[in-house]
Amino acid sequence: MLKILCNYVLISPAILGATLAIALVGMPASQAEEVSATPEVQSDASSILEQINRYNNQKPQNSLSQVTSVSQLRDVQPTDWAFQALQSLVERYGCIEGYPDRTYRGNRAMTRYEFAAGLNSCLNRIQELIGTIRPDISAEDLERIRRLQEEFRAELTTLRGRVDALEARTARLEAQQFSTTTKLAGEAIFAVAGIAKGDNAFGGDIDNQPIFGDRVRLNFETSFSGRDRLRTRLQAGNLGAFSATSTLTPEGDLSFAGGPFEESGNNNIVLDELSYTFPIGKRTEVVIGANATGSDSFADTLNVLDGDGGSGALSRFGTRHGIYYLADGAGIGLRHELNDNIEISLGYQGTSVNNPSDGNGLFGGPYGALAQAVFKTGGLKFGLTYVHSYNRDMGTGSRVANLRSYLAANQPLAGDNDLPISSNSYGVEFSWQLARNFVLGGWAGYSNTRTLSTLGGQINRGSLDIFNGAVTLGFPDLGKKGNMGGIIVGIEPIADASSALSNDLFNAGLGGDDDDASYHIEGFYQIQVSDNISITPGVIWLTAPDHNANNEDVIIGTIRTTFSF
Known part of the structure; x- marks a missing residue:
């Protein structure tokens, strides 16, 4: 493309001279000067023709249909602003071409082939005119052409x-490029965080030592068609969840740290996500995840503050409605615009899903099945979400609301600590x-969660009714473009157990x-x-931690620095 453009620019003086020559055709004979048939004049004319011939040898093979009258173009009307120009080019010079269906398509972008075809037609016509009128071109006009060539030779x-x-x-x-199909995108988070004051879930004092940690992601984004994407993500981090070390409840856990009750990852490199996204038609997109693919890859979370830890909200609760965390892992997702x-x-x-043993596999292990409808009008989006899950917790809220995860991590009971549960969750979201x-x-x-088995004979079958809600305020481009302010006020998942199950949980030390409502208040800039x-500096304030009014409020502060490339 660059060579064609350069050649075109190089012959521009010739085209300009030829245009001047064409103008002479319409002059009266009395105004036309006799051509001095000197070798210099003939040499100049031959040089111009040689440049035009050299360009003509580069013409595309499949030219469009020649137009001899502007009336042949079905989509050009006399009222069009360019009608006179087209009429002149067609009828005076015959160098306009149309499509085989007799259309000109003047409002669409021109491809390099179409440009070459049109220019070639005009060059051919100019060559014919120069060959016809050369005896009538004056030496003075050719001298002007040569001066123009000399003037722009350096440029x-x-x-x-x-x-x-x-x-x-x-x-x-x-x-030297890494790949013709793959791009590398990365994100590195350095964060300082600490708990200024407060009690843990058991009413004990929390050590207020500040911490410094990181989370690093490398995404290899591969596309084979331009519309699909194969994502291979490597991740390493060393920030453990506060629920595992300090607060002992998932309330207030940071979105860029480990999951609920997970301790430090020690910067071990793991394959965090492997997924393939491809379209079917213009309105349908399919995501196949082979490893750790979140539901946000195919479902709109309807939260402007959702930055998946690298931007936006600082906490897991503030990032998105906890119902989306119930569907995560390997599987398939589909998004379709009706x-x-x-x-x-x-x-x-x-x-x-990769484990063939009993209680695992594609349908026997922990899973989440999500269905969502989003309605959009203007700047308003409204979503209805349903998730049926097995052996999954939301990862936000109290210990009781995350009963299975808490028991698996802390083993407070003798014997088996794997409590099977089944949940039906319903959500409403808006932005x-x-x-x-x-x-x-x-x-x-x-969410309605049922325990499906007794645990060591100490926790019987029963049910949990779990509620949560939040209001978010987002301030995009606050102060300058790219900045973001955010406020989240809500109640993290709070559980109401059936009477028999409640007694068992009380006896088990849970x-x-x-009984009490804990408020999550978060602000960041x-x-x-x-x-x-x-x-991003920010503060998270938890009243009555773990939904227990006897616990002193917790205040978490953090400064997150995100490097992206």
């Missing part, structure tokens, strides 16, 4: 050198952009029901230092 030489240098650099980059206003998402994901810099959002959810660096 054209410089342009040719720059094009050649650019082509050499492009060739070197193509030879029209511009309604979107449907469906998905099934499990965490032990409403009221102004350019203000988005109101939130969610409300209800306190029974969550993300400062976009540059295109690749952001710094």
Whole structure:
């Protein structure tokens, strides 16, 4: 493309001279000067024709249909603003071409082939005219053409050198690039965090030592068609969850740290996600996840503050409605737009689908099946979400609301600590952009969880009713472009157990029901230092931690620095 453009520029003086020559055709004979048939004049004319012939040898093979009258073009009307120009080019010079269906398509972008075809037609016509009128061209006109060529010779030489240098650099980059189909994208988080004050879930004091940690992600994004994406993500981190070390409850856990009750990862490199996304038609997208693919890969979480830990909200609770954490792992998801206003998402994901042993596999192990409908109109989005899950917790809220995860991590009971559960969860989410810099959002959810077996004879079958909700305020581009302010106020998942189960939980040292409401209040301000660096200070305030009014409020502070490339 660059060579064609350069050649075109190089012959521009010739085209200009030819145009001047064409203009002479319409002059009266009295105004036309006799041509001096000197060798110099003949040489100049031959040089011009030689440049045109040299370009003609590069013409495309499949030219479009020649037009002899503008009336042949079905989509060109006399009222069009360019009608007179087209009429002149067609009828005076005969160098306009149309498509085989007799259309000109003047409002669409022109491809390089179409440009070459049209230019070639005009060059051929100019060559014919010059050959016809050469005896009538004056030496003075040819001298003007030569002066124009001399005047722009330095600029054209410089342009040719720059094009050649650019082509050499492009060739070197193509030879040295990592892959023709794969791009590398990365994100590194450095975070300082600490708990200023408060009690843990058991009413004990929390050590207030500040910590410094990281989370690093490398995404290899591969596309084979331009519309699909194979994502291979490597991740390492060393930040453990506060629920495992300090607060002993998933309330307030940071989104860029380990999962609930997970201790430090010691920066071990793991394959965090392996997924393939591809379209079916124009309105359907399919995601196949082979490892640790979240439901947010195919379902809209309807939260402007959802940055998956690297940006936006600082806590797991503030990042998205906990109902989305129930569907995670390997599986398949689908997103389909019924029209511009309604979107449907469906998905099934499990965490032990690669294990053929009893109680695991594609359908026997922990899984989540999600269905969601999102309705959109203007700046308002409204979602209805349903998730059926087995042996999965939301990872936010109290210990009782995350009963299975807590028992598996802490083993408070003698014997087997694997409590099978089944849940049906329902959620309502919305996001409403009221102004350019203000988005109101939130969610409300209800889950009914049943225990499917007794645990060591100490926890009987029963049910848990789990509720949660939040209101979010997002302030995109607050202060300057790229900044983000956010406020989250809500109640993390709180559990109400059936009477028999409540007594068993109390006897097991879990306190029974969550009798008191704990409020989650979070605020942050993300400062976009540059295109690749952001710094986000923020505070999380938990009243009555673990939904227990006897516990002193917890205040968590953090400063997150995110490097992206």
